[in-house]
Amino acid sequence: MKTHFLAIIAIAGMSACLTAGAQSAADRSVRLTIDTSSPEYLSPYIFGHNLEHTRAAVNNGLSAQMLRNRKFAGKPSRNCGLASHWFGIGEKTLFYLDEFETYTRHICLENMRRRNEIQSQTVQNMTAGVVSGMGQSGIAVEAGRSYSLRTVTKVSKPLTLNVEIAAAEGDVIYASKQLRLTPSEEWSVTEFEMVPSLRDDSACIRYTFTEQAEICFGALSMMPSDHFHGMRSDVVAHLKAIGPTILRWPGGNFAGEYRWKDGLLDADARGPLCAATEIETQPYTDGFDYHEINTDDFIALCREVGAEPFLTINLAWSTPEESAQWIEYCNGSADTEYGRIRAERGFTEPYDVKFWSLGNEMGFHHMEGPVSPSEYTSIASAHAEALLKNCPDIRVFASGPYPNEEWTVHSGAVLADKAPYLSFHWYSRPTGFHYTTGEEVRDTYEQIVATAETNFTVAETMRKTMDRTGVKMHISFDEWNQWYSWYRPSCTGEGIFTAKFINGIVNSSTRLDIPVCCYFQPVGEGAIMITPTSSRLSANGQVFSLMKAHQGGRMCPVTGDSECRAAATLKDGVLTVTLVNDSYDRAENMELAVKGKVRKATLLSCEDIRPYTYFTESELEVIPGKKSLKTTLPPHSIASIEIELHR
Numbered sequence: 001m002k003t004h005f006l007a008i009i010a011i012a013g014m015s016a017c018l019t020a021g022a023q024s025a026a027d028r029s030v031r032l033t034i035d036t037s038s039p040e041y042l043s044p045y046i047f048g049h050n051l052e053h054t055r056a057a058v059n060n061g062l063s064a065q066m067l068r069n070r071k072f073a074g075k076p077s078r079n080c081g082l083a084s085h086w087f088g089i090g091e092k093t094l095f096y097l098d099e100f101e102t103y104t105r106h107i108c109l110e111n112m113r114r115r116n117e118i119q120s121q122t123v124q125n126m127t128a129g130v131v132s133g134m135g136q137s138g139i140a141v142e143a144g145r146s147y148s149l150r151t152v153t154k155v156s157k158p159l160t161l162n163v164e165i166a167a168a169e170g171d172v173i174y175a176s177k178q179l180r181l182t183p184s185e186e187w188s189v190t191e192f193e194m195v196p197s198l199r200d201d202s203a204c205i206r207y208t209f210t211e212q213a214e215i216c217f218g219a220l221s222m223m224p225s226d227h228f229h230g231m232r233s234d235v236v237a238h239l240k241a242i243g244p245t246i247l248r249w250p251g252g253n254f255a256g257e258y259r260w261k262d263g264l265l266d267a268d269a270r271g272p273l274c275a276a277t278e279i280e281t282q283p284y285t286d287g288f289d290y291h292e293i294n295t296d297d298f299i300a301l302c303r304e305v306g307a308e309p310f311l312t313i314n315l316a317w318s319t320p321e322e323s324a325q326w327i328e329y330c331n332g333s334a335d336t337e338y339g340r341i342r343a344e345r346g347f348t349e350p351y352d353v354k355f356w357s358l359g360n361e362m363g364f365h366h367m368e369g370p371v372s373p374s375e376y377t378s379i380a381s382a383h384a385e386a387l388l389k390n391c392p393d394i395r396v397f398a399s400g401p402y403p404n405e406e407w408t409v410h411s412g413a414v415l416a417d418k419a420p421y422l423s424f425h426w427y428s429r430p431t432g433f434h435y436t437t438g439e440e441v442r443d444t445y446e447q448i449v450a451t452a453e454t455n456f457t458v459a460e461t462m463r464k465t466m467d468r469t470g471v472k473m474h475i476s477f478d479e480w481n482q483w484y485s486w487y488r489p490s491c492t493g494e495g496i497f498t499a500k501f502i503n504g505i506v507n508s509s510t511r512l513d514i515p516v517c518c519y520f521q522p523v524g525e526g527a528i529m530i531t532p533t534s535s536r537l538s539a540n541g542q543v544f545s546l547m548k549a550h551q552g553g554r555m556c557p558v559t560g561d562s563e564c565r566a567a568a569t570l571k572d573g574v575l576t577v578t579l580v581n582d583s584y585d586r587a588e589n590m591e592l593a594v595k596g597k598v599r600k601a602t603l604l605s606c607e608d609i610r611p612y613t614y615f616t617e618s619e620l621e622v623i624p625g626k627k628s629l630k631t632t633l634p635p636h637s638i639a640s641i642e643i644e645l646h647r
Contacts (some may be wrong), residue, residue: 057523059285062293080095135207144195148193151217205222421515459512463513502550
């Protein structure tokens with residue numbers, strides 16, 4: 001027997017705490033109805049995230065690597081010969097970058113090789129007894145913490161390489177190690193631990209020797225010893241806390257640079273990847289990515305945080321055969337060619353990757369590859385066939401410049417029998433971000449929070465275009481955020497936007513047929529703020545962590561107000577309601593006509609909505625009555641209430 005439940009939320013304004021000079025506003029009241037009689041299926045994959053190599057998501061973000069340009073990519077410094085981010089030691093020392101004697105390399109896609117990706121750093125001491133070498137500054141170390149280091153070297157004669165972690169100025173040495181190196185035709189890989197005696201947020205590391213000799217560095221590495229598959233353990237823990245149900249990787253835009261087979265090499269040997277368009281990929285790392293995370297690491301991460309992997313192939317440069325080999329590596333049994341390679345690397349069981357995207361944003365100017373619907377369809381179809389031949393039960397995604405009617409009709413609909421999911425990317429765009437006067441603060445905030453509804457207006461338009469084709473297609477909303485939020489400090493104002501978006505996708509994903517939705521992007525830019533020695537959830541991250549309570553529930557329709565201000569899900573007799581008071585200056589008294597027991601009630605509130613702000617999490621006071629529950633939300637706040645329903 002179905003149970004019918006009616007929740008009425010009466011909202012009456014009260015005097016508000018003013019923020020940034022805002023003036024008190026008129027009262028308002030809203031009545032919301034939640035129907036639990038026939039809860040609807042809610043895709044678990046609308047709570048997804050992108051884990052892209054772009055900008056700070058891996059480099060200076062998720063990766064535990066502490067050395068910058070550790071594989072010596074790019075142009076050498078003027079009249080010096082050192083790779084960027086490294087300084088020389090010794091007045092009579094010769095430095096040059098060598099593109100012939102190299103340790104890093106690419107396994108495949110030589111046709112997309114770009115200049116200055118594959119190099120080593122040579123250091124020659126021309127005078128015996130004089131200290132020569134090189135170093136790097138700006139390295140944050142903690143006292144008593146163990147760090148794992150590696151050197152990949154070739155030497156012209158036996159020498160002692162001194163490795164020191166020290167103060168940038170003066171003679172204070174925090175840790176040191178002597179490595180005895182001997183000549184060999186092969187590269188020598190030396191691994192060791194170092195434990196600094198003092199903390200220094202701007203220490204340097206020095207590699208020096210005194211013999212009249214030459215040393216060639218193929219790669220250098222330094223990471224905290226407690227890393228997780230080369231990733232920072234603290235950042236992985238925060239990623240787990242925000243609860244991604246699906247992770248899209250390696251891009252995004254970076255999918256056009258990625259070479260999956262390079263991941264079969266040791267991490268130090270993987271050639272750096274030069275960006276085709278620097279501003280879209282790695283502007284924080286001199287236009288190069290150092291391929292610190294491979295397929296195996298990514299799958300390990302997904303399993304650690306509880307997410308399904310979502311892989312994007314390099315459609316611009318890979319062949320269908322190479323795409324087929326990647327899916328065989330991931331999903332093939334140990335008796336297949338690439339499944340055997342995976343098993344030999346220690347991963348016997350298939351990874352069972354179900355989600356595969358045919359490139360990213362093809363047809364836009366910043367991506368290499370096909371630019372017209374017909375060109376894309378021809379290439380993508382061949383890749384889709386290769387993927388499906390190996391694994392017929394996977395889900396394949398087409399990725400053009402959607403929403404775009406021409407592409408929907410002449411590419412999306414044509415590919416739908418092989419790739420029935422269309423990748424939809426949308427970034428809300430307030431007209432500006434101004435915080436120097438009270439009026440500007442209010443106007444900026446109200447623009448930010450108002451744009452949440454725009455996402456669903458555009459998605460509605462795309463859905464109508466898709467339906468007019470008469471072909472069954474799904475929307476994969478696999479990139480969403482505020483435009484350029486990764487280039488400015490986070491704030492609680494954007495956290496309110498995020499909460500409204502999550503409410504909206506819970507309410508509309510079934511109606512608009514959006515089974516996949518991914519935020520761009522949590523690590524180092526949107527949801528997790530990272531420094532060299534610490535990390536924390538941003539306001540957005542706090543929202544994701546709070547609102548993941550909807551995961552696993554069934555959507556209960558909410559009527560009576562914007563679908564972005566409230567959402568409700570039902571799971572195992574527990575109703576989870578999330579409410580957003582997006583008002584700039586009004587508190588809201590809320591009455592829920594609910595017969596049930598409040599199991600948990602949490603409030604995210606803030607005094608300020610400008611940049612560099614975070615929410616304060618507290619227990620939300622909910623007053624039980626005979627027929628209802630009452631509570632109050634302050635301005636710009638978010639609530640999550642879990643209610644055990646009485647039958």
